[in-house]
Amino acid sequence: MNNSEFQTRLAARWRDANSMLCVGIDPEVNRIPVHLRSLNDAFFQFGKAIVDATAAHVCAFKPQAAHFAAEGCEDQLAQLIAYIRVNHPKIVVILDAKRGDVGSTAKFYAREAFERYQADAVTVNPYLGYDSLEPYFDYSDKGIVVLCRTSNPGSDWLQKSELAKSPLYLEVAKQIAEWDQGGQCMLVTGATYPEELAQVRALVGDMPLLVPGVGAQGGSIEEVVAAGLDSRGCGLAISSSRGIIYAGEGEDFAERAGAQAALVKQEINQAMGKG
Amino acid sequence: MNNSEFQTRLAARWRDANSMLCVGIDPEVNRIPVHLRSLNDAFFQFGKAIVDATAAHVCAFKPQAAHFAAEGCEDQLAQLIAYIRVNHPKIVVILDAKRGDVGSTAKFYAREAFERYQADAVTVNPYLGYDSLEPYFDYSDKGIVVLCRTSNPGSDWLQKSELAKSPLYLEVAKQIAEWDQGGQCMLVTGATYPEELAQVRALVGDMPLLVPGVGAQGGSIEEVVAAGLDSRGCGLAISSSRGIIYAGEGEDFAERAGAQAALVKQEINQAMGKG
Numbered sequence: 001m002n003n004s005e006f007q008t009r010l011a012a013r014w015r016d017a018n019s020m021l022c023v024g025i026d027p028e029v030n031r032i033p034v035h036l037r038s039l040n041d042a043f044f045q046f047g048k049a050i051v052d053a054t055a056a057h058v059c060a061f062k063p064q065a066a067h068f069a070a071e072g073c074e075d076q077l078a079q080l081i082a083y084i085r086v087n088h089p090k091i092v093v094i095l096d097a098k099r100g101d102v103g104s105t106a107k108f109y110a111r112e113a114f115e116r117y118q119a120d121a122v123t124v125n126p127y128l129g130y131d132s133l134e135p136y137f138d139y140s141d142k143g144i145v146v147l148c149r150t151s152n153p154g155s156d157w158l159q160k161s162e163l164a165k166s167p168l169y170l171e172v173a174k175q176i177a178e179w180d181q182g183g184q185c186m187l188v189t190g191a192t193y194p195e196e197l198a199q200v201r202a203l204v205g206d207m208p209l210l211v212p213g214v215g216a217q218g219g220s221i222e223e224v225v226a227a228g229l230d231s232r233g234c235g236l237a238i239s240s241s242r243g244i245i246y247a248g249e250g251e252d253f254a255e256r257a258g259a260q261a262a263l264v265k266q267e268i269n270q271a272m273g274k275g
Numbered sequence: 276m277n278n279s280e281f282q283t284r285l286a287a288r289w290r291d292a293n294s295m296l297c298v299g300i301d302p303e304v305n306r307i308p309v310h311l312r313s314l315n316d317a318f319f320q321f322g323k324a325i326v327d328a329t330a331a332h333v334c335a336f337k338p339q340a341a342h343f344a345a346e347g348c349e350d351q352l353a354q355l356i357a358y359i360r361v362n363h364p365k366i367v368v369i370l371d372a373k374r375g376d377v378g379s380t381a382k383f384y385a386r387e388a389f390e391r392y393q394a395d396a397v398t399v400n401p402y403l404g405y406d407s408l409e410p411y412f413d414y415s416d417k418g419i420v421v422l423c424r425t426s427n428p429g430s431d432w433l434q435k436s437e438l439a440k441s442p443l444y445l446e447v448a449k450q451i452a453e454w455d456q457g458g459q460c461m462l463v464t465g466a467t468y469p470e471e472l473a474q475v476r477a478l479v480g481d482m483p484l485l486v487p488g489v490g491a492q493g494g495s496i497e498e499v500v501a502a503g504l505d506s507r508g509c510g511l512a513i514s515s516s517r518g519i520i521y522a523g524e525g526e527d528f529a530e531r532a533g534a535q536a537a538l539v540k541q542e543i544n545q546a547m548g549k550g
Contacts, residue, residue, distance in 0.1 A: 066381075066387065070384070072353070101341060102427040105342075108345040112345045116345060116347050125373075126433060129428075129433055129434075130432065131427050152377040152378060152404070152407065155404050156404065157404040157450065163437065164437060
């Protein structure tokens with residue numbers, strides 16, 4: 001399997017930053033520091049400060065589209081991604097939008113993610129099948145992060161449905177690996193289910209995995225690392241959002257976020273025996 | 276089962292307009308009439324003209340979020356929905372956004388659909404399970420349109436996966452019917468699979484179904500009506516987008532769209548024996 005530019009950049013960043021930490025950027029009006037709330041571009045200013053303070057410790061940033069959409073400030077999302085691209089060009093940006101639609105519409109979501117926002121990758125939902133993913137594959141340098149085994153409690157119902165030979169999320173993993181001829185894909189596999197993460201890893205070779213659910217959702221970094229490393233001893237983007245970006249509430253919020261990111265990075269490296 | 280305000284309004288509109296036609300609003304830069312393309316609010320002007328010309332013939336409008344998002348003009352989407360609410364207040368607005376995320380994030384997508392855009396309903400993806408739908412249920416007057424059996428060719432792979440007793444899309448239908456205590460839900464069941472639409476209908480009683488896939492995708496209105504009517508002799512929102520909104524290319528595009536909508540409405544009514 002070839003690697004896409006996305007995967008090549010992600011792998012380079014794992015090495016250069018010595019980090020598999022991905023910081024999720026999920027701004028909320030009532031949780032960002034009080035002194036920022038009255039600004040016209042409060043979400044951008046918040047995100048920018050978090051980005052600068054945590055950049056040294058991360059392989060990826062993952063801005064969450066819903067948080068910007070709820071407040072009608074997609075322009076600040078675009079501005080934030082542009083800021084990362086200019087000021088931290090080696091860090092990959094995964095737009096967390098979880099899009100999923102029939103091919104003729106997916107084309108527009110792919111354009112949103114890759115042309116409007118210039119993200120390096122976007123999260124997508126597999127429920128509609130191959131033609132719903134095809135428009136993303138057409139951007140051969142970009143990454144496609146497919147939901148496989150999500151971290152939330154309700155995910156069992158459908159994702160663990162028993163198919164003829166195996167649960168559904170493993171069918172998703174297997175099929176995505178087959179479709180991924182250009183090394184563009186990642187799979188979302190929640191930290192809250194480490195045994196299932198290990199099963200996914202066993203199926204997909206060195207395909208990178210995006211792992212949310214450590215921190216607030218209760219997943220264990222040690223278990224994730226034990227279950228998920230690839231043959232090169234990397235292969236994960238372990239994502240934490242609220243635990244890092246809201247580590248502080250005051251004027252020193254960015255500093256606190258940076259310190260917390262450094263801590264989580266260290267915890268990941270310790271779990272890898274890099275102590 | 277109670278009916279939500281959403282379902283009550285939809286049922287009233289089926290009756291008053293004598294129509295189960297839903298018009299999808301999917302503006303594209305290269306397909307809207309040339310004389311509109313240079314306007315700053317081209318998508319709004321296009322949508323407004325389509326809305327006014329087709330309103331008499333529809334039960335619902337379904338603006339497609341991706342088309343606005345790709346061009347970064349969510350403000351025009353908001354403006355268009357506000358226009359419909361003021362000028363055609365009896366027509367329900369289904370925001371076609373196909374959102375799907377863990378509960379803590381879904382809360383923001385629900386806010387986007389129901390507070391920012393003030394839509395009457397939003398399309399959502401079931402892959403993440405109940406906690407991903409819960410935030411939408413919290414808006415008890417609103418509609419939740421869950422993807423069940425989508426119209427596109429790639430949908431077989433996952434949606435027709437054989438579970439222990441039945442294919443996955445029927446498990447989705449059954450489970451959504453169980454979760455829907457307040458009469459808020461609809462299911463997306465594509466016109467391209469009429470037999471499966473009939474199976475879904477048999478499982479969900481009078482839950483309304485949103486049926487895309489007639490027109491450009493090749494579904495037959497006659498088959499949809501034969502398969503999908505509920506016990507009251509209605510229960511469907513049969514959606515057509517490109518076949519109607521791009522019926523004309525010139526300055527008379529709205530008039531053409533109106534004539535086409537009237538025709539499709541008539542075709543639906545003929546299939547119902549209301550000739």
